[in-house]
Amino acid sequence: MEIEVVAFGIAKDIIKGKQVSISLSDNFTVGEARKKLSEQYPDFSKLTSLRFAVNADYVQDDYVLNPKDEVVLIPPVSGG
Amino acid sequence: MEIEVVAFGIAKDIIKGKQVSISLSDNFTVGEARKKLSEQYPDFSKLTSLRFAVNADYVQDDYVLNPKDEVVLIPPVSGG
Amino acid sequence: MEDIFITNDRLDSKACTETVTYPGAGGIVVFVGTVRNQTKGKTVKHLEFESYEKMALKEMQKIADEATERWSLYKMVIHHRLGLVPIEEEAVVIACSSAHRKEAFEACQYAIDTLKETVPIWKKEVFEDGEVWVSAHP
């Protein structure tokens, strides 16, 4: 399946765009998406942290992705 | 010597006025003034605390009073 | 920079916030003490404040000096109102700014805590059926 991953902040600079599409076999987890993205964009490993949000909530690496999910990369936040 | 003592807050209610004059022999201390006032106005002993200020600074009971001092009774403060 | 003030007029927490705003400041903390409509379940009509003003200003200045030194503040403002203060209106405003927020929070809390212990200002709660000098008795 194809998953669209949306990026904000420095994640946008790293993927050089607002979103990136990654191909995963069915029932793949956020952890696997993270691994795939880090291979494709080694700069992600330089960040202090990289969290994933699905449908506007933080998820852990064991979350199983669904093609309808809104998946967003959350690099270190710095509001306030 | 005569010392004018100025009152604020509940101390004003206790002495029923803005100031009271007390007679002390020379070189008397704040502690002695406190004792004299408490005898004259027993309601002072019901207060949570009663501090003295001389010339706009808090003083301890061992402070020796001078007739030129501005002596003020400071019942429990409650600003803010 | 410190700005210490006692007045019978309304306070202006916005002006206080503006006074402490500073290009080097990253955090501003403002405490506003407003008049509550009840105390221990009893309805308060309004408050009345009086002060030994000369000494109150001196003690407020000491607080601002101490806080500015201890938490490296850019600015601190302490304004206190006297006289009759209606429900919801501002009785005291303390504002301060520092490079980082932690210092501003600590300094502001120190200032209001200390003001309530040392500054010769007295508050009377006025009820429908009487009045009470706050904290006077144990």
Next chain:
Amino acid sequence: MEDIFITNDRLDSKACTETVTYPGAGGIVVFVGTVRNQTKGKTVKHLEFESYEKMALKEMQKIADEATERWSLYKMVIHHRLGLVPIEEEAVVIACSSAHRKEAFEACQYAIDTLKETVPIWKKEVFEDGEVWVSAHP
């Protein structure tokens, strides 16, 4: 009552203070995060904020709910600005009111500390010679 808001316009800490004013409240604490003119000795021209807005509002709401519950607040307001924010202007305002001041201080500090950890908003410092996403790298 909670008031959660993200905007590209200027914030108004005075309006936030008024929103949390309440007849039963004795203490209001307001935190204002303003834009500093320098970071680690380097001159900052301005900041730029962006946000995953839908989630940011949700996380801000969680903070306000948690703080209101934990410290029995009357009201809490969290306003955050996005886009280009010039030096000295307000980037975030958090205001809350409670019966007593201690709760308002703790709740306000909790809210800004948590906002900086969980709310998906990103700040870029723009210098004369470049720009940096804050906190992105160790």
